[in-house]
Amino acid sequence: xxxxxxxxxxxxxxxxxxxxxxxxxxxxxxxxxxxxxxxxxxxxxxxxxxxxxxxxxxxxxxxxxxxxxxxxxxxxxxxxxxxxxxxxxxxxxxxxxxxxxxxxxxxxxxxxxxxxxxxxxxxxxxxxxxxxxxxxxxxxxxxxxxxxxxxxxxxxxxxxxxxxxxxxxxxxxxxxxxxxxxxxxxxxxxxxxxxxxxxxxxxxxxxxxxxxxxxxxxxxxxxxxxxxxxxxxxxxxxxxxxxxxxxxxxxxxxxxxxxxxxxxxxxxxxxxxxxxxxxxxxxxxxxxxxxxxxxxxxxxxxxxxxxxxxxxxxxxxxxxxxxxxxxxxxxxxxxxxxxxxxxxxxxxxxxxxxxxxxxxxx
Numbered sequence: 330x331x332x333x334x335x336x337x338x339x340x341x342x343x344x345x346x347x348x349x350x351x352x353x354x355x356x357x358x359x360x361x362x363x364x365x366x367x368x369x370x371x372x373x374x375x376x377x378x379x380x381x382x383x384x385x386x387x388x389x390x391x392x393x394x395x396x397x398x399x400x401x402x403x404x405x406x407x408x409x410x411x412x413x414x415x416x417x418x419x420x421x422x423x424x425x426x427x428x429x430x431x432x433x434x435x436x437x438x439x440x441x442x443x444x445x446x447x448x449x450x451x452x453x454x455x456x457x458x459x460x461x462x463x464x465x466x467x468x469x470x471x472x473x474x475x476x477x478x479x480x481x482x483x484x485x486x487x488x489x490x491x492x493x494x495x496x497x498x499x500x501x502x503x504x505x506x507x508x509x510x511x512x513x514x515x516x517x518x519x520x521x522x523x524x525x526x527x528x529x530x531x532x533x534x535x536x537x538x539x540x541x542x543x544x545x546x547x548x549x550x551x552x553x554x555x556x557x558x559x560x561x562x563x564x565x566x567x568x569x570x571x572x573x574x575x576x577x578x579x580x581x582x583x584x585x586x587x588x589x590x591x592x593x594x595x596x597x598x599x600x601x602x603x604x605x606x607x608x609x610x611x612x613x614x615x616x617x618x619x620x621x622x623x624x625x626x627x628x629x630x631x632x633x634x635x636x637x638x639x640x641x642x643x644x645x646x647x648x649x650x651x652x653x654x655x656x657x658x659x660x661x662x663x664x665x666x667x668x669x670x671x672x673x674x675x676x677x678x679x680x681x682x683x684x685x686x687x688x689x690x691x
Contacts, residue, residue: 403544519546
């Protein structure tokens with residue numbers, strides 16, 4: 330009798346659709362662990378699936394840097410499905426959100442679906458404290474869809490499941506982006522204050538160019554610390570972008586830029602290194618100390634670039650310009666770009682970056 334029951338259960342299980350085998354059914358939605366799908370946006374594999382860097386490997390990095398590398402900025406899940414609806418269940422580590430960012434950008438999800446070769450915004454996962462179940466998009470047309478789901482910019486993902494209709498399939502996709510270009514920088518690189526994760530400028534560069542830009546932004550802590558420079562040099566990439574002038578003091582820029590650039594150059598003699606000036610903070614419109622600091626940062630960063638070039642460092646480039654425009658409307662808080670500000674940053678840096686990368690076959 331027991332054997333017959335076991336055989337019946339075995340038959341029922343093996344006849345189940347693949348979505349049942351991958352996930353858990355809740356109502357008419359089947360949830361799949363996102364670890365069964367394809368994670369993109371990482372510099373290298375890490376023991377923790379949703380951390381950007383294996384911080385245990387770099388014990389001497391500052392504690393704040395290690396914490397920020399647990400944030401999932403720039404990471405995304407790519408998958409295919411024929412479902413007419415897509416949902417998500419996820420948990421994050423920090424119950425708080427930032428005062429200068431939307432909750433969606435801080436700890437929510439951001440979905441794009443490819444249409445006619447272009448990534449089109451499809452919906453967001455609106456977070457509720459640390460544990461959320463949300464419908465991201467519904468009532469879609471029939472047919473297979475290629476999906477790109479960005480993870481939170483400023484929180485740590487503890488678990489993530491993707492939900493699709495019970496009569497549909499979901500499967501991993503290949504990484505839609507080619508090569509690997511590291512962007513090391515500040516909170517602006519990490520994504521503050523974009524309205525949602527996919528609006529951070531490294532993500533936008535990837536969707537527009539098809540190149541795999543890796544987000545290594547460190548909010549308030551992109552200060553070119555020596556252990557971070559050593560870590561960056563451990564990551565083999567096709568190019569390195571240093572958008573890190575906004576966090577160090579002018580003196581720190583003078584002291585640390587040479588070591589950072591030379592460390593990367595010594596490991597990768599032929600890879601282009603692109604330095605980008607800091608944004609001119611709108612807080613300096615009336616605060617003279619802010620204005621003086623940013624002026625000093627950009628002056629010293631450019632000076633270090635010129636010193637390195639004079640010393641014979643090759644394949645080194647510098648991008649400068651009015652990153653936020655001139656009408657003083659490009660920030661959320663006087664420092665961090667809003668979506669308009671990121672538009673303007675891309676207007677200045679996108680073409681020069683892509684032109685440089687093309688010279689190196691990227």
